[in-house]
Amino acid sequence: MFKLGIFGKSVFFLFLFTMARMYGQGPQGAPELTIAVDKPIARVSPTLYGLMTEEINYSYEGGLYADLVRNRAFHPGWDEPAHWFLMQYGNAQASMALDPSTGPSANRRFSLRLNVEKASPTDLAGIENEGYWGIPARANTTYKASFYAKADTASVGPVTISITSDDTGKPLASATAPALGTEWKQYSVTLKTGDIKTSAANHLVLTIANPGKVWFDMISLFPPTYKNRENGNRVDLMEKLAAMKPAFLRFPGGNYLEGDHISERFEWKKTIGPLVDRPTHPSPWHYHSSDGMGLLEFLYWCEDLHMQPVLAVYAGYSMAQEHVNPGADLEPYVQDALDELEYVTGSADTKWGAVRAQNGHPEPFALNYVEIGNEDWFDKSGSYDGRYAQYYDAIKTKYPELQLIATAPVQSRTPDVIDDHYYKRADEFFAFTNHYDKVDRKGPKVFVGEWATREGTPTPNFGAALGDAAWMTAMERNSDLIVMASYAPLFTNVNPGGMQWDTDLIGYDALNSYGSPSYYAQVMFSNHIGSEVIESSLAGAPTRLFYSVTRDVARGVLFLKVVNASSIPHELNIKLTGAGQVEKNAKLIRLAALTTAETNTLWEPTKVVPVESSIANVSDSFRYTFSPYSINIIEFHIR
Ligand code: AHR
Numbered sequence: 001m002f003k004l005g006i007f008g009k010s011v012f013f014l015f016l017f018t019m020a021r022m023y024g025q026g027p028q029g030a031p032e033l034t035i036a037v038d039k040p041i042a043r044v045s046p047t048l049y050g051l052m053t054e055e056i057n058y059s060y061e062g063g064l065y066a067d068l069v070r071n072r073a074f075h076p077g078w079d080e081p082a083h084w085f086l087m088q089y090g091n092a093q094a095s096m097a098l099d100p101s102t103g104p105s106a107n108r109r110f111s112l113r114l115n116v117e118k119a120s121p122t123d124l125a126g127i128e129n130e131g132y133w134g135i136p137a138r139a140n141t142t143y144k145a146s147f148y149a150k151a152d153t154a155s156v157g158p159v160t161i162s163i164t165s166d167d168t169g170k171p172l173a174s175a176t177a178p179a180l181g182t183e184w185k186q187y188s189v190t191l192k193t194g195d196i197k198t199s200a201a202n203h204l205v206l207t208i209a210n211p212g213k214v215w216f217d218m219i220s221l222f223p224p225t226y227k228n229r230e231n232g233n234r235v236d237l238m239e240k241l242a243a244m245k246p247a248f249l250r251f252p253g254g255n256y257l258e259g260d261h262i263s264e265r266f267e268w269k270k271t272i273g274p275l276v277d278r279p280t281h282p283s284p285w286h287y288h289s290s291d292g293m294g295l296l297e298f299l300y301w302c303e304d305l306h307m308q309p310v311l312a313v314y315a316g317y318s319m320a321q322e323h324v325n326p327g328a329d330l331e332p333y334v335q336d337a338l339d340e341l342e343y344v345t346g347s348a349d350t351k352w353g354a355v356r357a358q359n360g361h362p363e364p365f366a367l368n369y370v371e372i373g374n375e376d377w378f379d380k381s382g383s384y385d386g387r388y389a390q391y392y393d394a395i396k397t398k399y400p401e402l403q404l405i406a407t408a409p410v411q412s413r414t415p416d417v418i419d420d421h422y423y424k425r426a427d428e429f430f431a432f433t434n435h436y437d438k439v440d441r442k443g444p445k446v447f448v449g450e451w452a453t454r455e456g457t458p459t460p461n462f463g464a465a466l467g468d469a470a471w472m473t474a475m476e477r478n479s480d481l482i483v484m485a486s487y488a489p490l491f492t493n494v495n496p497g498g499m500q501w502d503t504d505l506i507g508y509d510a511l512n513s514y515g516s517p518s519y520y521a522q523v524m525f526s527n528h529i530g531s532e533v534i535e536s537s538l539a540g541a542p543t544r545l546f547y548s549v550t551r552d553v554a555r556g557v558l559f560l561k562v563v564n565a566s567s568i569p570h571e572l573n574i575k576l577t578g579a580g581q582v583e584k585n586a587k588l589i590r591l592a593a594l595t596t597a598e599t600n601t602l603w604e605p606t607k608v609v610p611v612e613s614s615i616a617n618v619s620d621s622f623r624y625t626f627s628p629y630s631i632n633i634i635e636f637h638i639r
Helices: 006-022 235-243 295-304 328-345 351-358 384-398 426-432 462-477 517-527
Strands: 032-043 049-052 084-088 093-099 111-118 125-129 142-151 160-165 171-176 185-192 202-208 212-222 248-251 308-313 369-372 403-406 417-424 445-453 482-487 491-493 506-508 513-515 532-539 545-552 557-564 570-577 586-592 611-615 621-626 630-637
Touching (some): 032 545, 084 093, 093 125, 160 185, 202 212, 248 482, 295 328, 308 328, 328 351, 328 384, 369 384, 445 462, 462 482, 462 545, 462 630, 513 517, 557 570, 621 630
Parallel strands (some): 032 570, 049 248, 049 482, 308 369, 403 417, 417 445, 445 482, 491 506
Antiparallel strands (some): 032 532, 084 125, 093 111, 125 202, 142 212, 160 171
């Protein structure tokens, strides 16, 4: 031990103070975050946070698209008719088979034939659908049922349609349609439940009481939908999306745009108009799409949530390494994309605008961004450069104002925007947060069209939410360059067999849904963002601490986001310079967990949710301790 005199002690403390300042520690030893409130350094993209969607993990079928009947159009397959079962009550005798010789429309020459040899009002024969892991039924609710059918003789009589409990075998709601005719016709009825217990342990049953042959197709059952749209979307999921305040919707994929084979791509022309005219198609995620969620339904979805569409057009590449050569071979595909753009944006007196008007939407949709393909770096033939150029020239000639997105680097044209995808672990995202800081601002803008911290299954855990939040601070800081960003995948049905890709933002079964911690992190970030990035510096930054600062001048609000991804608390000295007057009370929104494994599930949907409180005695220089494993937003009010 050695002793210091008064002079020695002063010199020693001065030395410590200087070292602390040099290494960024404030007077109290905490790292110092300086925010130059009056110094905006970049514009925040008003479209930064949006949604990416495709048919994966039963996102639409058995997910957002509200129809409760599975395989309503009886697509062929090894277990045909998949999800349908024969019902023979009492002494009824019947059989069923797919019939490729007849159907209700030119595009659907295919149906299910029920051959009833023996039936009576007490010995009914029929068919039963198991739904998407059950048919959800709620008390005092009206369901719209419809089906196409014809009989070989008028004596077959009417079809009765019921939501039937698995436990009791009794109908919870049922209705009888008018007697069948011998020509294809659509029948529609409503089913109303009484004061029943909410449950998904039900089936849909269609029965007849007389012998004869009956052909069925397009059997459908809709619960109430979001904004009561016909052929619409599930309410709880739309409400969850609305809470994210998304600025855009990227659709229809993803791999779903491309399909495994060219013949299995998303052919938009086969997804519009009456449902009975849509042929349906296999999806690359190994199940069949009814195409009930067609091009116009995607656009309605945008309209309902006030999002702008980011339309991906098929660009001549499908995932089994099939491509169309640029040049004459590609021409019809390019024309198809031009037709699609006219369908979306053309007035009702254009050819395809008129089709849209006939389909129910006379007003054109606003469109700014078009993506040419998806992840075309997978195309080993190297044809993307030529394909991109051909689409680029054709689209720019007709629609010079459209911003065209490339999915892989190209040389022959300069894309307006490049779509970057990142699927990473949390520690990889922590190390990646400076990636865009030094990127050339003179080149194309960036669309982070797919990103996610992949930790946790089926949905991300809190460790993933920390990775996501750290990455979002980096994207906000660089949102002069990053015009849009969207997490992927958005949805998963959590039933066994429902998920093809794990770590998905929102989980659900037939009845309920929940947001993951990552979902809540996104709700927090997109609801609290300014219009300008503010100059700031963090001296003596602790490990695994990330932040961003944006300001909304018009509202006089400054948003400081701090992600403490470490297991220990971190105190910061926060200095607001050039602030004028800072209100004493600031709002704090905090999402926190005790461990990185903590998560939300269907059974504990709100275990990890944001909590709002206030911070008192805020001034232009104050200290705040950010708790371990926490995502924080401080909303300062500045005059
Ligand atoms: O989001 C899941 C898949 O990941 C997308 O379909 C594809 O674009 C990417 O490879």
